[in-house]
Amino acid sequence: MLEMQVYELGWNWNDFSQLAQGTLAGHLLECGCQLTGGYFMHPGMPYITAFLTKVCVAKAEGSRGLLNNSTCAQQLLYEVGDPSSYITPDVVIDLRNVYFCPLSNDKVLCYGAKPSSVQFPDKLLQLVPVVKLLVFQDCGWKGWGEISYGGFGCIRRAEAAEYLVCY
Template sequence: MKRLLPMQVQMGELESCEIKLRDNPQRRKEKVFIGCGAGFGGDRPLAALKLLYRVEKLDYLVLECLAERTLADRYQIMMSGGAGFDPRVTEWMTLLLPVSVEKGVCIITNMGAMDPFGAQKAILDVANSLALDIIVSVVKEIPLSKSGTSGPDEESSIKKGGVSTYLGAAPIVQCLEKYEPHVIVTSRVADAALFLGPMVYELGWNWNDFEQLAQGCLAGHLLECGCQLTGGYFMHPGDEYRNLSFERLLDLSLPYAEIRFDGGICLAKADGSGGALDSSTCTEQLLYEVGDPSAYITPDVVINIRDVFFSPLSNDKILCIGAKPSDIPVPEKLLQLFPKGCGWKGWGEISYGGYGCVKRAEAAIFL
């Protein structure tokens, strides 16, 4: 059984996390509200701040800012003497912490990248400058030496050659149980698991509650890319089904979800906001980065999304129904990324073609 290590260093503690069934998990809430404050490394913190202000019931705000490319970038920068974490964490926390602490919203973010302990220190420095007394927990995989020991510093990432395992939700749950932190900063955690962790903790789920875990992972998968769910890709002049006006895109809301203890999901955007949240935008995100829809693999559960459907409640809310565990509901192994001292550099660009392509390209530059 793989051992993962969540840590909270402010108190000098180091805790191992063994993935096993939870002992008598307690249901703390009937439903939990989780928002997505960022869907990629270049997202803008003002949008997350707007979500905090416009949605009264948020319990958690997830900042998903890490991908394979950004993780590799941080490793290269760290090897060259720079920061192994996302340096924008200071900008984000300066803006968000005063509001999140006041409203009791816990922030969970993977901006720790290769050095979440460095990110933790940066967050605590921000809190100190704002006269805020907070707890910041860290989730990170640390390789153990032959003696079974390791230290909480970025050297562990260097010693293991930059290898990163896609961790699941278990260490996040343990951080919440043990420390009740204001912020959890992680290394590489599967995107959906960032959202699943607080669901498991608040709703009293266990690791063999596969029906609920499947719905929870589905909610995380739909939320993880932020405004992709709420119409960010739906400005297509001439397409009657995907032709959001420029004005509606200017007031695009990040998404959030209400998740019930029985696995019921209601996806939402801020009341009266722009963008779009409907069956089309949800289906587009549902299929994003999915290989086999009958076996979408996450570290916590393998899910079948073939029968998922969406039922609109209003312009701002939609029910999400039908995820279930796959025939083999637990993955056999976890995915690892590791850098190699060879390869190629790539160059990418985004092109626009077809009807209205110039108008769409100009809008993309402005947005």
């Protein structure tokens, strides 16, 4: 995600302010269905429009789901241990001053990510057991997935998910 923004917007790999903003976009889309209310029902299909200092997250026109400040904030904090120094492979960023500004029912402007003042945190060397790694080799087809439902209507949502998977 970040590489595309660097290329398309002509960013410099040494400009950590730009990299922080681009990383914000990638982090929000990491689990894109959650960004558009996937924990609810019928998530939208999210995408971003990147600008030099801001990112607009949106969902496909006519798609279902929910995209608002709350879903953006929920996704922003997903898997973030320390918002002042969120460690990614490209840059360590500070998410404490990220703001969300709704533009419409399907679009939210996001800005405020910046480079962390701690570019090499002590815990960097402790990442090996917790960093996600995705390796792919085409050996046929097999799928596996898991999700938990909680809150109001959780049984109905779980039964709907079961129906979609089984039928």
